[in-house]
Amino acid sequence: MIKAIVVDDEVKNREGLSKMISQFCHDVDAVGEAESVDAAIELIDEHNPELVFLDIEMPEKNGFALLEHYDEPEFQVIFTTAHAEYAIKAIKLAALDYLLKPVNLNELKVAVEKAIREAANNDQDERLSILKESRGQGDFKFQRIALPTSEGVEFYTISDILRCEADRAYCRFHMSNKQAIIVSKPLSDFEDMLQECNFMRIHKSNMVNMSHVRKYVKGRGGYVVLTDGSHVDVSVRRKDEVMKALGIN
Amino acid sequence: MDEIEGLSVLILEDSEGDFLILKQMLIENGFNTKHIRWVRSIAELSYNQEAFVLCDLNVEDSQGITTLQGVMRLVPKLGTSVIAFTGEDDEGIAQEAIHLGVQDYLIKGSFSKAFLRKTLLFAHERTKLLQDLYHQEGKTKAAEHNLKEEAMRGKRFQLQLLSSQLNPHFIFNAMSSIQHSVLLNNVEDTLAFISKFSSLMRQVLENSRKELITWSDEELFLTTYLDIERFRFENSFDYRFDIEEGLDAESLHIPPMMIQPYLENTVVHGLGNLKGRQGEVVISLRHENGHVVVTIMDNGVGRGKAIALRSLRVGSHVSRAMHINEQRVSLLNAVYQTDLFKVEVTDLMQDGKPSGTRVDLIIPISILS
Known part of the structure; x- marks a missing residue:
């Protein structure tokens, strides 16, 4: 049995989630609710929970502020949000977990199981640090990405990624040091967040770091040459968009 | 030759x-x-x-x-x-x-x-x-005219699209409230809420199809919306309408969805942060210099505080909501080829302390018909 607390500024959200946990997650004991970051800190110090459900959007201090308070939190975090698209990108980039409100019961169960499993892995600190370092004044600036591989989560600097190649349910990250990392998620899962980092889907099967494009060679769709000398096809449909992004008329 | x-x-x-x-x-x-x-x-x-x-x-x-x-x-x-x-x-x-x-x-x-x-x-x-x-x-002029028409159609369409959109935050939070009622086995509240929410959705759909709606339709829409928010915030605020005497609510026409986004801003940011005291929002309507002025006045934390609170929030959704509101006003001005649609925000002070916010929406009804 692990202990959990629920942090949310809206009372109905807190009560509802606590209720769901106690009714449907038998491994978890919801020991308390907090309506703000400050109240949450008190509650955490008191109960020492293994799991914190953390609302992102709260007045005064938002959910991320709680994490700034702890250098290396001893609890696992599951974020909750009604609709914070941009924050979700950051959370996904750090391979952290989140639930959308209203909470889906199955997603809740999966997230809880995962949190219990990962409590042993002890790499949450690194993932949280990705989130923390990406937080600028008011928005996000991403530097690193957490990639789930068959061996666990691996951390990479985004500017070292040349391109991501789709391979059915997997994708392959090609790095500037010639390394290729196989990730157990489809390319579409990374598309949104990498778009924020100057990546562009230039073909059905390739998303390219535009900062690594050395030149564009014309053709029906044409192709780009990357800084490592590799060629990547541009699809006919995306040609105009790619040329525009590269500032070619 | x-x-x-x-x-x-x-x-x-x-x-x-x-x-x-x-x-x-x-x-x-x-x-x-x-x-x-x-x-x-x-x-x-x-x-x-x-x-x-x-x-x-x-x-x-x-x-x-x-x-x-x-x-x-x-x-x-x-x-x-x-x-x-x-x-x-x-x-x-x-x-x-x-x-x-x-x-x-x-x-x-x-x-x-x-x-x-x-x-x-x-x-x-x-x-x-x-x-x-x-x-x-002649052909060039006709083509230019067509382009202008096309742009105007685009603007009208954009306006209609914006009118059909409620803030996603509101929708999902409302859904969370209903989940809460279900978890508490609160059958009566759940049923009442589902009816209210369906009614709101239906009104959004119907109103957004029209360029103008009557004041009585608008007041019904705002009432439905506010009742849902009151349920969500456990009746922590009250609201009332203060409509000028002799108004014919069936013959006054205004664009749909102009007032609600500002009202939502008031509820969530002005009244949502109140601790321990009852919030109040008054929606008043009067004629002034041939325009209709709708005023939203609250006794909330005031804009300064709300902005400070907001800046501590994450991401950009709040500023985006405000951006959408501004966009609506400028689209209304573009579609009706005027600059008379206006929104003015005033900070209310009492004894040198912030005591709420007042939003005036100016609707130039004379050019609408």
Whole structure:
């Protein structure tokens, strides 16, 4: 049995989630609710929970502020949000977990199981640090990405990624040091967040770091040459968009 | 060069001798001729458009440049070449004639048959060119007009799209409230909430199809919305309407979805942060200088505090909500081609402390119908 607390500024959200946990997650004991970051800190110090459900959007201090308070939190975090698209990108980039409100019961169960499993892995600190370092004044600036591989989560600097190649349910990250990392998620899962980092889907099967494009060679769709000398096809449909992004008329 | 052969020339000339000489030259060149003596005869002709009008400046019913002015007024603007001919060589009149749109200016007795042919041919070409240009210009203007129409349609569509959108935050949080009622087995509340929420959705759908809705529809919509928020925030605030006396709520028309986003801002940011005291929001409506002014006034934390609180929030959704509101106002102004739609926000102070916020929405109803 692990202990959990629920942090949310809206009372109905807190009560509802606590209720769901106690009714449907038998491994978890919801020991308390907090309506703000400050109240949450008190509650955490008191109960020492293994799991914190953390609302992102709260007045005064938002959910991320709680994490700034702890250098290396001893609890696992599951974020909750009604609709914070941009924050979700950051959370996904750090391979952290989140639930959308209203909470889906199955997603809740999966997230809880995962949190219990990962409590042993002890790499949450690194993932949280990705989130923390990406937080600028008011928005996000991403530097690193957490990639789930068959061996666990691996951390990479985004500017070292040349391109991501789709391979059915997997994708392959090609790095500037010639390394290729196989990730157990489809390319579409990374598309949104990498778009924020100057990546562009230039073909059905390739998303390219535009900062690594050395030149564009014309053709029906044409192709780009990357800084490592590799060629990547541009699809006919995306040609105009790619040329525009590269500032070619 | 055969293309001008068979074209007809109307000759305005009251001297029989001059007419015969001219007619001879024209017939030898292959033209058909018609003869009139007075300017006014042009108006009386059953007008089968002539390719050319050759006119003497001095005829019985008109003298000098006045003759040309009369002729130019009476012949169709396009497709007819008017050429003046006269006994005296006067550069001033010649210039004035060209200015009026006359194609050429000939001196009697100074031209040959071949010269006349060339003059008419060139005049005809210039006239055709002018005609083409005129049509082209018409097409360009029509195309420009179409583009403008297209842009306006786009703006109307954008406005309609914005009108059909509630803030996703509101929708999902409302859904969370209902989840809460279900988890507490609160059947009555759950049923009431589902009905309210369905009613709100239906109103959004119906209202967003219209460019204008009646005040009574708008008030119903705002009431439904506020009831849902009151449920979500556990009745932590009250609201009331303060409508000017004698208002005919069925005949006053305003654009849909202009007020609710500002009201939502008030509820979530102004009243949502109140601790321990009851919030209140008053929606008032009055006529002022031919406009309708809707005022939203709350006793919340005030804008300064709300902004400070907001800046601690994550990401950009709040500023985006505000951005959408501003976009709506500017779209309304664009669609109705005015700059009279306005939103003014005032910070309320009491004893030097922030005591709420007041939002005035100015709706220029006179230009809406």
